[in-house]
Amino acid sequence: MRPTVAAALRARPAGEDDWTALRRALDAVVELYHQDPAGTLATTRLIKDTPALCARSLDRTRGPLFPRPAWRDGSLARRRLRAARSARENNGRITMDPRSTGDAVAGLLDAYATRTPIAPLTTTYADMSVSDAYEIQLAQVEAWQAGGARIVGHKVGLTSAVMRRQLGVDQPDYGHLLDGMAYMDGAPIDAARFLQPRIEPEIAFVLKRPLAGPGVTAATAAAAVDFVLPALEIIDSRIADWKITLADTIADNASSGGFVLGTRPTPLADADLALTGCLLHRNGELVQTGAGGAVLGSPLNALVWLANVLGERKVALEAGHVVLPGSVTAAIPVEQGDIVTATFAGLGTVTANFRQAS
Numbered sequence: 001m002r003p004t005v006a007a008a009l010r011a012r013p014a015g016e017d018d019w020t021a022l023r024r025a026l027d028a029v030v031e032l033y034h035q036d037p038a039g040t041l042a043t044t045r046l047i048k049d050t051p052a053l054c055a056r057s058l059d060r061t062r063g064p065l066f067p068r069p070a071w072r073d074g075s076l077a078r079r080r081l082r083a084a085r086s087a088r089e090n091n092g093r094i095t096m097d098p099r100s101t102g103d104a105v106a107g108l109l110d111a112y113a114t115r116t117p118i119a120p121l122t123t124t125y126a127d128m129s130v131s132d133a134y135e136i137q138l139a140q141v142e143a144w145q146a147g148g149a150r151i152v153g154h155k156v157g158l159t160s161a162v163m164r165r166q167l168g169v170d171q172p173d174y175g176h177l178l179d180g181m182a183y184m185d186g187a188p189i190d191a192a193r194f195l196q197p198r199i200e201p202e203i204a205f206v207l208k209r210p211l212a213g214p215g216v217t218a219a220t221a222a223a224a225v226d227f228v229l230p231a232l233e234i235i236d237s238r239i240a241d242w243k244i245t246l247a248d249t250i251a252d253n254a255s256s257g258g259f260v261l262g263t264r265p266t267p268l269a270d271a272d273l274a275l276t277g278c279l280l281h282r283n284g285e286l287v288q289t290g291a292g293g294a295v296l297g298s299p300l301n302a303l304v305w306l307a308n309v310l311g312e313r314k315v316a317l318e319a320g321h322v323v324l325p326g327s328v329t330a331a332i333p334v335e336q337g338d339i340v341t342a343t344f345a346g347l348g349t350v351t352a353n354f355r356q357a358s
Contacts, residue, residue, distance in 0.1 A: 094129065094131055094132055094135065095127045095128065095129045095131075095132055096125055096127060096128055096129075096132045100125050100128075101132065101135060101136060101139075104121050104124070104125060104128070104136050104251060105136050105139045105140060105143075107121075107124075108121075108136070108140060108238050108251065108252060109140060109143065111195070111238035112238065115192075115195055116195075117195055117196065117237070117238055117239060117240035117241070118238060118239065118240060119239075119240060120239050120240075120243050120244060120245065120248050121133075121136075121239070121247065121248050121251050121252075122245045122247050122248050128247050128251070129247065130246065130247055130250060132247070132251075133246075133247040133248070133250035133251040134250055134251075134313075136250075136251040137175065137176070137250055137251055137252070137253050137254075140253060141176045141178075141253070144178055144180075149178045149179060149180055150178065150179045151176055151177065151178060151321075152177050152178065152179050152181075152182065152321060152322055153176075153177040153317075153321040153322030153323055153324070154174055154175065154176060154177060154306060154310070154317065154321070154323055154324075155174060155175050155176075155177055155233065155254055155256060155259075155323070155324040155326075156172055156173070156174050156254075156302045156303075156305065156306050156323070156324065156325050156326045157172060157173045157174065157175065157235075157249065157254040157255060157326065158171065158172045158173055158246075158249070158326070159172050159295045159296045159302045159305075159325060159326025159327070160290075160294040160295055160296075160326055160327055160328065160329075161294070170246070171246060172296070172302070172305060172326070173246060173249060173250045173254050174254055174306055174309065174310070175250075175253040175254025175255070175256045176253060176256070177256065177259065177321075177322060177324070181256065181257070181258045181259055182258070182259060182260075182261070183234075183258055183259070183260045183352070184260070185260055185261065185262055185263050185350055185351055186351045186353050187353060188353050188354075188355060188356060189234075189258070189260075189352060189353060189354050190336075190354075191334065191335055191336040191338075191354045192336065193258075194234065194236045194257050194258075195236055195237065195238060196236060196237055196241075196242065196333075197234050197235070197236050197257055197333070197334050197335075198234070198235050198236070198331040198332060198333050198334065199232055199233065199234050199235070199331060199332060199334045199340050199352055200232070200233050200235060200327035200328075200329060200330070200331040200332070201230070201231070201232055201278050201280050201288075201290070201327060201328055201329055201342035201344070201350075202231045202232070202233050202295075202299075202324050202325060202326060202327055202328065203228050203229075203230065203231065203271075203273055203276060203292055203295075203299045203325065203328070203344065203347065204228060204229045204230070204231035204259075204261055204322055204323065204324055204325075205225050205228055205299070205303055205322070205323040205325065206225070206226045206227055206228070206229065206265070206320070206321075206322055206323075207224050207225060207226060207317055207318070207319055207320065207321050207323065208224065208225065208226035208319060208320075209223075209224050209319050210224070210316050210317060210318055210319055211224040211303075211307045211316065211317040212307065212310075212311050212315075212316035212317070213307040213308035213309070213310060213311025213312070214308050214311045214312060215308070215311075216304050216307040216308050216311070217304065218300055218301065218304055221300055221303045221304045221307060222268055222300060224317075225268045225303075226265075227265035227266055227267055227268065228265070228266050228268055228271055228273070228299075228347065229261045229262045229263075229264070229265060229266070229347070229350075230261075230262035230264070230342055230343075230344045230347045230348050230349060230350040231259060231260065231261050231262065231324060231342075231350055232259065232260045232340060232342055232350050232351075232352045233256075233257075233258075233259045233324050233327070234257040234258040234259065234260075234334070234352065235255045235256065235257055235331055236255060236256070236257030236258075237249070237252060237255050238252050239252060259322075259324060260350055260351070260352045261322065261350065262347070262348050262349060262350035263348075263350075264347065264348035266346070266347050266348075270346070271346060271347060273292040273298050273299045273300055274291070274292050274293040274297060274298040274299075275291060275292065275293065276291060276292040276328075276344055276345055276346060276347060277289070277290070277291045277344070277345045278290050278291065278292075278328045278329065278342055278343065278344050278345075279342070279343045280329055280332070280340070280341075280342050280343075281340065281341045281342075281343070282332060282334070282338055282339070282340050283338055283339055284339075287332055288329035288330060288332060289329065290327075290328035290329035291328060292328055294327075294328050294329070295325055295326040295327070295328060296325075296326070299325035299326065300325075302323075302325035302326050303323055303325055306323060306325075334352070334354055335354065336354055336355075336356075337354060337355055338352075338354045338355075339351065339352070339353050339354065339355060340352045340354075
């Protein structure tokens with residue numbers, strides 16, 4: 001098995017401090033590189049592991065494992081990592097060097113921990129590509145998993161023309177849903193957990209069997225769905241003032257924040273998703289209306305898109321996972337004290353409660 005920083009931290013001898021464990025892992029990877037320069041798997045993994053483990057985790061009650069990523073001192077390990085990644089740069093997929101990638105990951109994780117937005121990544125790292133952005137997203141997800149979080153699904157973002165115009169981007173993206181992002185219907189939500197939250201109504205899919213692309217069609221996607229639920233997604237941005245490009249929002253886990261699922265499952269066969277209308281109320285006032293057809297023509301098309309894009313990365317959607325396919329209206333800002341309810345024709349209602357528990 002190739003060594004990784006995460007494995008070294010988990011398997012370190014009793015009494016060994018974090019810093020010593022990290023240095024030991026770096027030495028092991030450098031030695032591996034000397035033995036097998038063509039074997040870039042371990043070094044690629046280290047690119048994802050190191051900045052995430054050296055930054056604050058999604059758990060905001062914890063401090064930083066290390067004050068700053070350990071590779072910022074011009075170490076041999078970092079130079080070897082840069083060399084290993086150069087092969088991927090040459091095919092046009094990756095354009096950022098490992099140090100910049102690590103800095104971007106650390107900056108986003110620090111934004112979670114400090115609740116302080118950062119400047120757009122595409123301004124700081126002008127050469128950041130969409131492929132770089134997904135690498136940065138995955139590094140954060142792996143850091144959260146190392147801290148005990150579980151992936152419970154995926155989200156598709158920017159699937160409606162309204163949302164793409166609102167955020168100034170031109171294609172969908174996707175992100176990961178973690179168990180700590182889920183809230184119960186109507187239960188109190190602390191808005192202070194987020195930086196600059198907005199909320200949007202969606203029709204959530206719950207899968208009964210795995211779904212893997214490429215080659216997924218509307219028919220195969222529908223056959224994999226157990227039921228649908230009314231949902232509200234809390235989107236949030238670690239980028240100051242929501243000044244994002246497509247690459248910015250992808251790197252920021254598709255601007256994920258949290259989600260609330262309704263409690264009335266509906267079989268897919270009993271719903272016409274494209275024609276399902278939605279009324280969005282905030283504090284009793286109607287603020288948005290929409291229909292499922294705003295989501296790539298139908299939310300089912302978003303599920304197809306997601307399964308096929310993930311399939312290109314050798315990732316399958318799992319049974320029991322939730323998929324949020326995209327908003328049927330424009331997002332609205334929320335703050336502490338708000339109550340937001342989405343009502344879907346034939347599917348029921350779901351409520352996000354940002355008021356304190358009585």
